[in-house]
Amino acid sequence: MLDIPSPVRVDVETLLAAQNHMGVCDAFAQYAPVGKPDAMTAPHFPKVAGIDSTVPPPAHTVAPASPTPAPPPSSSAAPGALIQDRLAGWVSDLTTLHELTERLARTATLDDALHEMLRAGAALVGARRGLLALEPADGLGPDTTVGLGLARSDLGHLETVPRAATSYGQILDRAEQSDKPEVHADLLSEDGLDPRHREVAVRLGYAASFALPLATTAAGRLGAVVWLYDEPAEPVERQRHLVGLYTRYATEHLARMLELERTRAKSRTIAEExxxxxxxxxxxxxxxxxxxxxxxxxxxxxxxxxxxxxxxxxxxxxxxxxxxxxxxxxxxxxxxxxxxxxxxxxxxxxxxxxxxxxxxxxxxxxxxxxxxxxxxxxxxxxxxxxxxxxxxxxxxxxxxxxxxxxxxxxxxxxxxxxxxxxxxxxxxxxxxxxxxxxxxxxxxxxxxxxxxxxxxxxxxxxxxxxxxxxxxxxxxxxxxxxxxxxxxxxxxxxxxxxxxxx
CATH class of the missing domain: 3.60.40.10 (PPM-type phosphatase domain)
Structure with missing residues (x-):
């Protein structure tokens, strides 16, 4: 047993032995990001209990060059302290995801759910703006686009960009369904960027984007969501992992809200007729x-x-x-x-x-x-x-x-x-x-x-x-x-x- 000068005591041998059995560590491992928390380019996420209901400002607008790897722990560092920090990071991430999904589950309409998903995703990836294009693959609608930090005129400018040149358009037009994101870490420096897309990006002031598909096994493709950065940037591995987990849950919720909205619309139409x-x-x-x-x-x-x-x-x-x-x-x-x-x-x-x-x-x-x-x-x-x-x-x-x-x-x-x-x-x-x-x-x-x-x-x-x-x-x-x-x-x-x- 290590005597760790901390409010929490960790039995290292017991913790390591428990990893070979089903228990709490399995739950932590299931949601653990691939990279180390220390490798993030943004400050560590606060627990959601401290996140304001409005979208917090982005943790960064410019992704620094390759992050400096953390120095190897000295031989004098306590192993228990490292394990304690790792557990604290995992618990913070789980708390964040739990609170964000709870807020999403409390939405009562499809429109509220779309805006809540945009706000939560922006907080997770450290972006300030974004848009969500809802376009169900079955063609039954409703088709709509909602924005975060974008005025109606801004959405109008984005609609003038050729669909194939936008990250969400590339996702929606894929021949096969895939959960692969579309990442443009430095949009304006890319070769072959559509001239109209470059013009709109400069006009609206964004230089990078990160987009994810919205799809479920049962409902198929529902749409795509993209978050915009003011300057060249991209989410680090840990952020991608968290937003991926959140997006999978949120898409299932959107599919249920979409079906409910269609049922309500049919009832209203029948009543009017x-x-x-x-x-x-x-x-x-x-x-x-x-x-x-x-x-x-x-x-x-x-x-x-x-x-x-x-x-x-x-x-x-x-x-x-x-x-x-x-x-x-x-x-x-x-x-x-x-x-x-x-x-x-x-x-x-x-x-x-x-x-x-x-x-x-x-x-x-x-x-x-x-x-x-x-x-x-x-x-x-x-x-x-x-x-x-x-x-x-x-x-x-x-x-x-x-x-x-x-x-x-x-x-x-x-x-x-x-x-x-x-x-x-x-x-x-x-x-x-x-x-x-x-x-x-x-x-x-x-x-x-x-x-x-x-x-x-x-x-x-x-x-x-x-x-x-x-x-x-x-x-x-x-x-x-x-x-x-x-x-x-x-x-x-x-x-x-x-x-x-x-």
Whole structure:
């Protein structure tokens, strides 16, 4: 046993003997870099617990000439101290990788994951800037390019460089999949460098690059990532080893996020296709609609359909659940309401009664809210009925108020649904706004405060836009849901249907 004057005692013989058995040293050896830590051109990486969430400045911008090898340890040096330093370096590297992968795993969207991977990789290789080109080999997309420390105009300049002349382009165009990096330690001194690439590199101020492919066994090629150095440089062996380990994990995570993003996009597309592609043109009334679908796809819907004798049917509704099954159920419910409206639209109570019976027989595990209005624009007359739905809002010069409808349970909640309808006559120039509860729920406020916020937004509609139902709907949407809440990912869909009567 060596007596090492250190907070940690190391039993050298026990440590060396343990290397022949499965244990902690095997884990260290698995992640140990090939070169010695002392051979790095950059200072030793701090533990990630001390790394700021933003990308730290690069450890170096110029790689010195061949690093001076460390002098051999003197005979007086304690063997235990050397082993202790090596173990400390390995533990620091493992801690760094663990923290960076934890931060990546906490990303909720594909875009967040792409930016987090760029930041973490830049910290590992000692670079300040970079870009990631996502281009799945299956051609299903999405294809995108994100940058780190590069403005949108900088990315535009890079796109003018011939693809085959860029390091990421060379990776993406490889005939065979390979994990070999593309290293350009002194880009501007290379013979045969594309003139446009040289011009852009000088303009943007980078002189070296290090690129890695992004690929998995299951998903194949996903894209390529490249980090840019301000001056001639390249990662040393230890940095390459660490960024290689991180990139392999990050690529698997990107593949999962990519599949999730594609599923969400399909759900949104299906939901949008099940809604009206355009609103009808009806005399004496102007129509506008706004729809925001949550990431999993929800069951909120709207409809506006011409009826016999110049009448118009307006409807909004929401079915319980989310995802593909809720979207499909929403499509069936909307199609059924259209059929009932054509047959007996002048009686909204009969329309909703038929819809309730159909829902109870075909979708017994679901419930739905709905509001249907039979409009005669020439007479400025509306007859409407609601089943557990929020009351419409009328917006005009002389009044801004909710149209009181009879209280009723949602469809599918009672053995037999029926509630009286109400008749309403809008004044010339007034707009009737139909909406779903998602508009209120996304505020995060209790319902009474959410209704008050909606009413205040309607009162505050500027006079200059009161003759445009689309502008009114946009104003209310952005006022009730400020700071991007109208576009943020949420489990709540939002539907607004505005009808302005002449």
């Amino acid at each position: 099940l809604l009206p592609s355009r609103l009808p043109r009806i005399a004496d009334v102007q129509l506008a609609a706004r729809h925001r679908t949550g990431p999993r796809g929800g069951g909120d819907w709207y409809d506006a359909l011409p009826l016999p004798e110049g009448a118009l049917g307006l409807a909004v509704g929401s079915i319980t659940g989310s995802g593909a099954s809720a979207v499909a159920a929403m499509g069936r419910l909307r199609a059924s309401l259209r059929a009932y409206a054509v047959m007996e639209g002048e009686d909204p109570v009969a329309v909703l009664s038929d819809l309730e019976l159909l829902l109870r027989l075909t979708e017994p595990a679901r419930s739905a809210t709905a509001l249907f209005a039979y409009c005669e624009p020439a007479l400025r007359k509306m007859v409407l009925a609601g089943a557990g739905h929020s009351p419409p809002l009328v917006i005009g010069e002389r009044r801004t108020e909710f149209i009181e409808t009879s209280l009723s349970a949602p469809l599918g909640m009672l053995a037999c649904w029926e509630a009286p309808s109400v008749e309403f006559s809008p004044e010339p120039g007034e707009t009737v706004l139909l909406y779903t509860d998602g508009l209120l729920h996304r505020t995060g406020d209790p319902m009474d405060r959410a209704f008050a916020r909606l009413h205040a937004a309607a009162v505050g509609v500027p006079r200059t836009i009161r003759d445009d139902p689309g502008a009114i709907a946009d104003h209310i949407l952005h006022t009730v849901l400020p700071d991007g809440l109208d576009a943020a990912d949420s489990n709540e869909d939002v539907v607004l249907l505005a009808a302005r009567f002449e």
